[in-house]
Amino acid sequence: MPTTTKTTITFQQLGLSALILKALKENGFEAPFPIQEAAIPLLLKGVDVIGQAHTGTGKTAAFALPILTKIKIRRNGPIQALILVPTRELALQVTKEINKFAKYTGIRTVAIYGGQSIVLQYNQLRRGIQIVVATPGRLIDHVKQDSIQLDEVKFVVLDEADRMLDMGFIDDIKSILFYVSEDRQTCLFSATMPPEIMRVAQEYMHDAKEVMLNQEELSLDTIEQSYLVVPEREKFKHLCNFIKKRDKKQTIVFAATKQRTQRLANELKQEGFKAITIHGDLSQRERDNAMYRFKKGTDDILVATDIAARGIDVPAVGHVINYDVPIEPLMYFHRIGRTARAGGTGKAISLVSQDRVDDFGRILRKTEQPIRRLNEEMGIAVPTTQKRPYDRYHPRPSYSHNSGHRSRGDYGGNRNMRSYREQRGDNHSSTYGRDNRSSRYGRERARSYS
Known part of the structure; x- marks a missing residue:
């Protein structure tokens, strides 16, 4: 075991x-x-x-x-x-x-x-x-x-x-x-x-030997999780309201694409917030500067894509807001894990548009901790569920920074997620043998990854 x-x-x-x-x-x-x-x-x-x-x-x-x-x-x-x-x-x-x-x-x-x-x-x-x-x-x-x-x-x-x-x-x-x-x-x-x-x-x-955290650790139970189902056109208004009411300053907002992160950051700044973005199109110097400003609190809102935010470790982050719901439940847990770092506490809020209700339903079925629906508390009626338009958040096969797809939606539309495999069950061995460790591999691509 x-x-x-x-x-x-x-x-x-x-x-x-x-x-x-x-x-x-x-x-x-x-x-x-x-x-x-x-x-x-x-x-x-x-x-x-x-x-x-x-x-x-x-x-x-x-x-x-x-x-x-x-x-x-x-x-x-x-x-x-x-x-x-x-x-x-x-x-x-x-x-x-x-x-x-x-x-x-x-x-x-x-x-x-x-x-x-x-x-x-x-x-x-x-x-x-x-x-x-x-x-x-x-x-x-x-x-x-x-x-x-x-x-x-x-x-x-x-x-x-x-x-x-x-x-x-x-x-x-x-x-x-x-x-x-x-x-x-x-x-x-x-x-x-x-x-x-x-x-x-x-x-x-x-x-x-395999070492796994126990279920209590994997459940991220130190994070207060909630969601609000609203029409797409009203998400930005509620995003601003949540940011105004936060009890801790440092906040990460996740969006589906590079185009959406940039536009969201610009619109937040127009509303008077101190926002900065991080995504794959930025140069290394721009990314480093963004992280420096966020860690110092010069800008207290970081708008990010999944791939750009991987590895961010800022203990002061108190809130994660999913402006766009991820396709896969595991990516949801990766996102909200940006808060409540190393035993701390935090809050995670998801804005769920009608066409994303099914995706968020998969997240609800995966989590072991309750995720509170805010519609009743806030007196906001749950909008009628709509089928997702074909060209919104169109999946792409990999995380390549250069493969873009632009839709006719408000913020553009490529979705930088590849399907995760289901996690293994318990019926597996905890030791693994090395059959042919000296195998030779010829694909040595001398490329630099950003």
Whole structure:
């Protein structure tokens, strides 16, 4: 059976080094979260681990702390740990967390991602790096140019593996693992476990132990969830009203497309709100500036698409508002997980237009916590359900930033979701064998991903 746990011990009892414990205490980490308590002892023993956990549950520390404990510090490197992530934002977030934990160890970590000068990355690498946190495309660029050597890597982490699968990185991951020694420890973290992810685990991991959060943790029960069914033309009015009444400032608003995020942000600013947007068409500098302003509170409303918001970790976020309902229930949970970070509390509100009632009904059937309908409380009649027009929110097959579709709807219409697979049932083994870890993969696409 999968490993689950409730926190009853301290970080010191987990067997971490004194220098790491000092940094944890300094940063206010008092006791491990469940995913940390379950995964850290296994990783310290050298066991391959498959972890199922949402962001905001402490998974970065779950793999980073044992890696930092086991790394051998050498003056000029070499790279001993490789952490693969799907987005630039997550690369920066993970690197920042690791650097906090590694403050007294002398271990150096660098983020490698597309959109940043590769020359700057060359210079960082020359200083001697022990841990690389990278997006697959830019890492392949460095490997091909021999600026990164992976032959001495002893630890590999695939973080948010389901999202890397959805973004089309699976072949790149296989190509990267070709360059890493088979004598390594591998860790895979994923919010969902579709069959493709389990095939990767079977082929590239050895007798992996599975660590899953218990149902209480997965249910996001520290978030007050509600929804309002209104006509599409009235959604913006209610969005403004909810923002005015919020008790905490920092708010993320999710929209279906890049066009809708930009237009929503502009209209919110016209109403006097401090709003900023983040989506795939922005340059790296624009994205970094947007996140800086949001984290500092200069702009307290972030309007985002699903793909751009992945990896955002701002503890002060008190509200998530779904301006557009996601297609799949699992994406709903990813979205609302931007609030109530690491044991905090938050609120999630969804604006459901008539043609989206069926989609939201699937979310209602999936959640284990009540989602309150606000229509009765607010005295707003539930509008008659309408069938969705063919050209609104037309699905597209992948997360590609460049494939656009524009509809005749108010805000445009491409919908950046690929169908998730259903999560596996309980009738599976908790260990996985590696049948042919030395398989060779030739598809080494030297492209940079934004």
